[in-house]
Amino acid sequence: MFEAIAFYLFSFLTITMFFIAVTTSQALYALTALAAGMIFISAFFFILGADFLGAIQIVVYSGAVMALYAFGMMFFDTTRDVKEKQGNKFIVVGMGVLAAVLVVVIFAAPIVGDNIVALYPMTEGAGNTQEVGMVLFTKYLVPFEVAAVMLLVAMIAGIVLAGKKMDISLTLTSDDKIEEDENNKKVLL
Amino acid sequence: MEMFLYIALFAPLVGSLFAALFAASPKTLIAGVVPSLLLFISFIASSILLAYVLQTGGAIHVEMMTWMATGDLYIPFGFVVDQVSVTMMMVVTLVSTVVHVYSIGYMDHDKGFNRFFAWLSAFVFSMMILVMSDNFAGLFIGWEGVGLCSWGLIGFWYHKESATWAANEAFIMNRIADLGMLIGIFLVYWNTGTLQYEQAFAVMPSLDTEILTWMGIFLFIGAMGKSAQFPLHTWLADAMEGPTPVSALIHAATMVTAGVYLVVRANPLYDLIPDVGLFIASLGAFVAMFAASMALVNRDMKRIIAYSTLSQLGYMFVAAGLGAYWVALFHLMAHAFFKALLFLGAGNVMHAMHDELDPFKMGGLSKVMKGTFVMMTLASVALAGLFPLAGFFSKDLILEVGFVQHHYIIYSVLLFTAGLTAFYSFRLVALIFHGEERYKLFGIHPHEAYKFMLIAMSPLLLLAIVAGAMKMTYFEMVTAVLPATEYHIHSEITYWIMTIGTQLFVIAAIAFAYKKYALSKVDVPDGSSDMEKSFIYKLLYNQYYIPRFYENYFVKPYREMSHAFWKEMDILLVDATVDGIAKFIYNTGENTRDMQSGNLSTMLKWMVAGTVALLSLAVVFALAVRYLGV
Amino acid sequence: MEIGLNHYLVLSTILFAIGLIGVMRRKNLLLLFFATEILLNSVNIAFAAISHYYGDLTGQMFAFFVIAIAASEVAVGLGLLIVWHKRHGNIDLETMTSMRG
Numbered sequence: 060m061f062e063a064i065a066f067y068l069f070s071f072l073t074i075t076m077f078f079i080a081v082t083t084s085q086a087l088y089a090l091t092a093l094a095a096g097m098i099f100i101s102a103f104f105f106i107l108g109a110d111f112l113g114a115i116q117i118v119v120y121s122g123a124v125m126a127l128y129a130f131g132m133m134f135f136d137t138t139r140d141v142k143e144k145q146g147n148k149f150i151v152v153g154m155g156v157l158a159a160v161l162v163v164v165i166f167a168a169p170i171v172g173d174n175i176v177a178l179y180p181m182t183e184g185a186g187n188t189q190e191v192g193m194v195l196f197t198k199y200l201v202p203f204e205v206a207a208v209m210l211l212v213a214m215i216a217g218i219v220l221a222g223k224k225m226d227i228s229l230t231l232t233s234d235d236k237i238e239e240d241e242n243n244k245k246v247l248l
Numbered sequence: 249m250e251m252f253l254y255i256a257l258f259a260p261l262v263g264s265l266f267a268a269l270f271a272a273s274p275k276t277l278i279a280g281v282v283p284s285l286l287l288f289i290s291f292i293a294s295s296i297l298l299a300y301v302l303q304t305g306g307a308i309h310v311e312m313m314t315w316m317a318t319g320d321l322y323i324p325f326g327f328v329v330d331q332v333s334v335t336m337m338m339v340v341t342l343v344s345t346v347v348h349v350y351s352i353g354y355m356d357h358d359k360g361f362n363r364f365f366a367w368l369s370a371f372v373f374s375m376m377i378l379v380m381s382d383n384f385a386g387l388f389i390g391w392e393g394v395g396l397c398s399w400g401l402i403g404f405w406y407h408k409e410s411a412t413w414a415a416n417e418a419f420i421m422n423r424i425a426d427l428g429m430l431i432g433i434f435l436v437y438w439n440t441g442t443l444q445y446e447q448a449f450a451v452m453p454s455l456d457t458e459i460l461t462w463m464g465i466f467l468f469i470g471a472m473g474k475s476a477q478f479p480l481h482t483w484l485a486d487a488m489e490g491p492t493p494v495s496a497l498i499h500a501a502t503m504v505t506a507g508v509y510l511v512v513r514a515n516p517l518y519d520l521i522p523d524v525g526l527f528i529a530s531l532g533a534f535v536a537m538f539a540a541s542m543a544l545v546n547r548d549m550k551r552i553i554a555y556s557t558l559s560q561l562g563y564m565f566v567a568a569g570l571g572a573y574w575v576a577l578f579h580l581m582a583h584a585f586f587k588a589l590l591f592l593g594a595g596n597v598m599h600a601m602h603d604e605l606d607p608f609k610m611g612g613l614s615k616v617m618k619g620t621f622v623m624m625t626l627a628s629v630a631l632a633g634l635f636p637l638a639g640f641f642s643k644d645l646i647l648e649v650g651f652v653q654h655h656y657i658i659y660s661v662l663l664f665t666a667g668l669t670a671f672y673s674f675r676l677v678a679l680i681f682h683g684e685e686r687y688k689l690f691g692i693h694p695h696e697a698y699k700f701m702l703i704a705m706s707p708l709l710l711l712a713i714v715a716g717a718m719k720m721t722y723f724e725m726v727t728a729v730l731p732a733t734e735y736h737i738h739s740e741i742t743y744w745i746m747t748i749g750t751q752l753f754v755i756a757a758i759a760f761a762y763k764k765y766a767l768s769k770v771d772v773p774d775g776s777s778d779m780e781k782s783f784i785y786k787l788l789y790n791q792y793y794i795p796r797f798y799e800n801y802f803v804k805p806y807r808e809m810s811h812a813f814w815k816e817m818d819i820l821l822v823d824a825t826v827d828g829i830a831k832f833i834y835n836t837g838e839n840t841r842d843m844q845s846g847n848l849s850t851m852l853k854w855m856v857a858g859t860v861a862l863l864s865l866a867v868v869f870a871l872a873v874r875y876l877g878v
Numbered sequence: 879m880e881i882g883l884n885h886y887l888v889l890s891t892i893l894f895a896i897g898l899i900g901v902m903r904r905k906n907l908l909l910l911f912f913a914t915e916i917l918l919n920s921v922n923i924a925f926a927a928i929s930h931y932y933g934d935l936t937g938q939m940f941a942f943f944v945i946a947i948a949a950s951e952v953a954v955g956l957g958l959l960i961v962w963h964k965r966h967g968n969i970d971l972e973t974m975t976s977m978r979g
Contacts, residue, residue, distance in 0.1 A: 062881050063880070063881050066881045066885060070889050073889075073893065074889075074892055074893065074896065077893055077896045077897070077916050078896055080900070080909075080912050080913075080916065081896055081897070081899055081900030081903070081904065081909075081912070081913055081916070086906065086908060086909060089909055089912055090912070093912050093915065093916070096916070096919075097915075097919065100919050100922070100923060103886070103889075103923055103926065103927075104926050107886075107926050107927055107929070107930040108930055109926045109929065109930065109938050109941075111938075112922075112926055112938050112941055112942070115942065115945060116922075116945070119945050119948075119949055120915070120919075120945075120948075123949060124915070124948070124949060124952050127952050127953065127956055128908070128911070128912075128952070128956070131908065131956040131959065131960065132908065134960050134963060134964075135908065135963055135969060190935060191935065191938060191939075191942075194935045194936075194939060195939065195942070198939075199939050202943060206942075206943055206946040206947075209946065209947070209950050210946060210949060210950055212950070213949070213950030213951075213953040213954050214953060216953065216954045216957055217953035217954060217956065217957040218957075219957070220954070220957030220958055220960065220961050221956065221957040221960040221961070
């Protein structure tokens with residue numbers, strides 16, 4: 060009973076928040092709504108017993124990602140509205156079809172897969188975090204390391220793209236100028 | 249010994265590739281000399297193999313590599329040198345060496361000198377594969393290879409319309425026959441499960457006579473095409489459009505005898521089906537006379553010799569059909585020598601007369617061309633079958649075979665044909681070398697050919713004279729693999745009467761030819777004499793109207809049908825379909841071009857639409873599989 | 879009122895649909911990124927739910943990697959966004975038509 064109440068409550072909140080996030084024309088509202096939605100989602104994880112995942116969700120999304128977006132927004136003139144041209148009804152119809160199809164697919168899939176066998180069953184008597192750690196560092200060690208490398212690459216890419224030579228601004232110079240500079244070996248390194 | 253086998257087989261290929269390197273460049277003497285030398289090497293290797301086979305009496309069997317091995321089908325590149333194939337190898341390498349050396353002189357002024365040798369050596373290589381292969385598949389490769397090279401050489405002067413036409417005619421006629429041959433080979437595989445000669449022939453006695461008959465018939469259809477037997481004979485005369493050495497090598501000595509070789513090689517099969525053998529013999533006898541009659545009146549030197557070849561092939565098939573395989577092979581060998589010699593001599597004459605082919609416009613050439621005169625006369629004597637030249641031993645033997653086996657009709661036809669042969673051979677010799685010097689009317693100054701060309705021809709002359717003496721050695725050798733039937737006429741008196749009678753008949757025919765064309769005055773025919781107006785003359789001169797019949801009843805309807813198909817089917821149906829598909833795709837592209845607006849938002853929408861479409865399909869298929877079990 | 883797997887899947891579907899709507903109608907590139915985050919999160923819910931109801935940790939593992947990918951995407955995407963903004967002075971999708979075919 061308690062679970063049901065929690066589920067419906069958080070479902071309502073999440074859907075509302077995300078709906079605001081995609082419909083509002085104010086970037087700041089959208090950001091706030093998104094951050095709130097992320098936190099509500101972590102609630103589902105806690106309900107489902109995936110405590111560690113829930114914690115990660117809050118830390119990564121509300122902490123890191125939202126902070127990134129917030130910093131990113133400082134670069135842009137958020138007050139100047141990008142004109143959101145409203146799409147025609149076609150999109151709405153498309154949405155309906157899409158949603159319906161997805162619902163069917165997602166309903167059908169578990170039924171088809173009734174005979175799924177748990178590959179890495181939950182260990183009895185261990186907490187969620189412990190379980191996750193055991194699986195992550197045995198079976199998923201290599202993907203884990205790859206993900207780490209990927210994050211590193213992403214970090215470097217972010218720094219290089221956004222941060223490098225901010226005073227010179229590679230991007231504001233014309234292509235000809237960049238080429239000229241490269242030819243003159245005044246490469247911006 | 250295997251090494252010699254490979255040398256004999258691959259030396260011509262190397263020569264051909266070497267000459268092909270220079271194929272596009274102007275005349276390079278080395279491109280002619282090297283293939284000739286390599287062929288000579290091949291000839292030496294063949295001789296060593298012959299000596300080996302003679303000494304040990306055994307065969308050399310090698311398997312170079314696997315060609316095809318799928319399931320039960322196993323076809324290796326296997327080669328066998330036994331008494332039969334070594335005979336053919338000797339004939340092929342010897343004649344082709346001679347022809348190569350001769351061609352260096354003959355093709356001296358030709359632009360395609362290098363190309364000629366590339367083709368010619370390639371032909372020899374194919375022919376070697378044909379005779380040496382130990383299975384039907386290899387035989388077929390060689391068979392097609394010689395067909396291809398023959399096409400390239402007949403159409404060697406491709407700027408001449410008639411040459412390309414003749415080349416295509418030869419090629420297409422041979423394809424028709426090859427279809428029969430292929431069916432025959434399939435039948436062999438189908439029923440015996442193998443294409444190796446030995447294994448296939450070992451199984452055959454246990455098969456149905458009906459199946460064997462069909463095998464024999466279809467294989468013989470292939471032989472009919474290659475050996476230009478009626479009704480596929482028209483290409484051989486037209487093939488004379490090629491250079492004369494080609495006619496000597498391919499259309500007299502080697503390729504056209506491949507059909508005889510096939511029948512000889514398949515002798516265990518034909519022994520089981522004497523009815524087919526009798527048919528082959530009858531057809532052979534018919535062709536012998538049929539071709540000889542056309543040679544009587546023809547006014548083209550090379551065509552006369554070509555008809556003579558046809559006629560002699562008929563003789564060979566008579567022997568092969570009556571089960572006297574060694575006799576057929578022996579006549580094949582002897583015929584190769586004197587017929588090649590005759591052709592090469594004709595080539596000399598052609599050169600001397602600046603490519604004039606009508607013997608009525610020659611006459612009295614013996615004064616300027618002594619060497620050629622002697623050679624051609626002796627070759628004609630050998631062809632006519634006078635003692636003691638090669639033709640006497642080989643051709644009379646065939647007559648005896650007919651007689652001994654009580655096929656008196658075949659015997660009399662062949663005997664009559666022997667007279668015709670003598671007549672047209674010496675008609676040609678008399679017209680060319682004796683009588684008035686009619687060529688002066690046409691302002692031609694003949695000259696003898698190069699010395700080395702005559703020297704190159706001399707081995708053939710020698711063999712044309714002495715080949716008959718080798719009869720018994722030869723008999724002992726080939727009967728190791730062929731049925732050793734000796735043909736003796738029981739009564740001594742009958743034998744002598746027959747032999748001497750034949751000789752006298754032939755001599756009479758020669759004398760008649762000399763009297764008519766050498767001693768009396770000969771005019772260049774202009775269609776006014778009584779003889780030329782007679783029905784028979786016209787019939788013979790027009791080759792029994794068979795080419796015209798083919799033209800009217802096969803070629804023309806086919807052309808009309810093709811035209812109709814082109815207009816009705818191809819343009820209206822096939823082209824329209826293809827164009828329709830292209831147009832549809834083009835229009836689709838034209839209409840969906842707007843999708844590529846470059847607007848990212850639009851693209852995202854399309855992406856979602858695509859996802860929806862694919863997911864719907866996935867669901868539909870998943871449901872279909874689940875509930876309909878499709 | 880037992881809450882089953884299907885409830886979570888329906889929720890996930892609804893959130894995914896919302897994300898897609900956002901992807902399609904947003905013209906502001908920054909807000910477009912928000913929509914993609916919603917897509918990723920809706921999938922995470924489905925993963926966690928399946929993981930729970932089947933007693934299998936694989937779903938959670940995937941959710942982790944999805945989060946890692948989302949973080950990388952934000953880092954790189956924002957970097958590119960800043961570059962674009964510096965160069966063109968706007969982040970409007972309608973102006974990005976250089977791929978016009």
